[in-house]
Amino acid sequence: MSRIHPLPDQLINQIAAGEVVDRPASVLKEVLENAVDAGARAIEVQLEQGGVRRIRVTDDGCGIERDDLALALERHATSKIASLDDLEHVATMGFRGEALAAIAAVARTTLSSRADGAAHAWRIDGDERSLAPAALNQGTVVDVADLYYNTPARRKFLKREATEYAHCDDMFRRVALARPDIGLQLSHNGRVIHRLPPGPVAARVAALMGDDFLQHAREVAADAGPLRLTGFVSLPAYSRASRDAQYFFVNGRYVRDKLLTHAVREAYADIVHGSRHPAYVLFLAIDPAGVDVNVHPAKIEVRFREARAVHQFIYHALKRTLAESGAARATPAQDRAAADALPADHRPALRGWPTAAVQQGRLAMEPASRAYFDFAASARPAPLAGPDHSATAAAGMPAAADGSGEGGRTSENQRAGERHAAGTALSAAPLPAADGPPPLGFALAQLHGIYILAQNAAGLVLVDMHAAHERILYEKLKTVLDGRPAVQRLLIPAVFSVSAKDIAAAEECSEVLTAMGFDVAAAGPQELAVRSVPALLASAPVAELMRQLLQELREYPSTEVVTARRNELLATMACHGAVRANRQLTLPEMNALLRDMEATERADQCNHGRPTWTQLSMAELDRFFMRGQ
Structure with missing residues (x-):
């Protein structure tokens, strides 16, 4: 082995370039x-x-x-830090x-710059380090050409032009x-790709993520x-097959952090x-002293001083934002205005229509899933559906026939017909104005015992009745069990072997485990x-569950493993208790289900992430039938 010797500066820089x-x-x-x-206000x-071949960046800083x-x-x-205190309160990108x-x-790098108040600009060559006068307005031009020209082995690892451009485009985005307050322009091979004037955040998001994202997102x-x-x-219905539309910024710095992603x-x-x-563009502002941005050479990962607080803050903030059901505001103001402007034969005749029927239907739907509530109180599983389907009936829906014999099916069809007739009579009666x-x-x-067709101010609403009722029951069950668990x-x-890290996690998080309902000791x-x-x-298998829980506690400051397991069970119960396909509902029952959807959090999706309803506006229907053309 050769003697220890200092490396030349050029080789040091080339090694450092491998990290940056x-x-x-x-x-x-x-x-x-x-x-x-x-401090640039415009960057090209x-x-x-x-x-x-070339990267040229011009700014007016x-x-x-x-x-x-x-x-x-x-x-x-650097001009950006001068002491350890500056490093601990970094507010700049570099x-x-x-x-x-x-x-x-x-x-091959050339740097040209003109400082504020200088008579003219100066240019320096990255190889020769020679200074020369240059013509330039205030600001800086960095011209980087022929990347890896002197390290051909590294150049071989570069991908095709289209791939490398795609990465550059993502970095530009x-x-x-x-920084929506800065005007930016990107061109590739002489063609302008993005021209973004400074403006509000929403305008910049729409320009880069598309108007479609903004229309299907919540602020x-x-x-x-x-x-x-x-x-x-994004709303759940706008979810994507990949993570290519996820942007998280901490104090203006784009980061990929597993804590934030988990939240x-x-x-x-x-x-x-x-x-x-999901797709999202999120900005977290935090005291620079509370986050360490110096944990990764590319500055793309961060470490939080109060990781648990940050995780819980983001988790609860987003959960509150997503909890509001779109069903509660299915008819936005512009749609109502558009409905009022429709011709008389198009205008939905909703005012004064079946208020009494809706009220009677709601009374029929209110006693929700007594068997489940009893189960929650006693922490013992109750029968989901016996021969008389009592759980379903308790959830506010009429009991279905058990299907044992032709006579049972016939009598159920007769009862459904009677209920439908009664609902029709109710809706036809004179009612007070709503x-x-x-x-x-x-x-x-x-429709076919599966979908509910409804009319609102915007047009036609289609509801998957099983998926909607499943979400309603699921949220009610979660509400009942959100207190201290039985x-x-x-x-x-249950005694089982674990690692030393698991022992330490169990001792450190003993209060969290106790609050979840676990009594754990070494x-x-x-x-x-x-x-x-x-x-x-x-x-549940105790050893497997506890090992998974402790691993989660080690990786993240809080865990949702137990809640997820509990919710899986509740989702199964809600699925069994929800109204099934081919169940004939009366108009009051259908209206009661619609009202419950409007009052239920996350009613836009069922427990499996599928949509529960959709809207077809009058304008869309008119376009389909080419009315007015």
């Missing part, structure tokens, strides 16, 4: 962040061949003084002073979303002491189908004993 510059998008990120830190990006240009290309030279030196070590605005969360999250995922836990992913149509309107009919003592404690150097569990999970 792994592709053209990395170069673009560092240069764009420097432009933002310089020009790319050639996906950024491999404060510029760099002539005597500082050479220092800008040196390692660990701060290490490594980026330009690393870039200049693996590409991140900066553009983080987030939550404060809790030093924490503030703003932005937009978002848990907020969507029972409203997005398992194979789908204050206004409810968001989901009033039921018109039932506990099941184990006759024989039974040896590498053994845990569980003496009680939540009653709802009494039949």
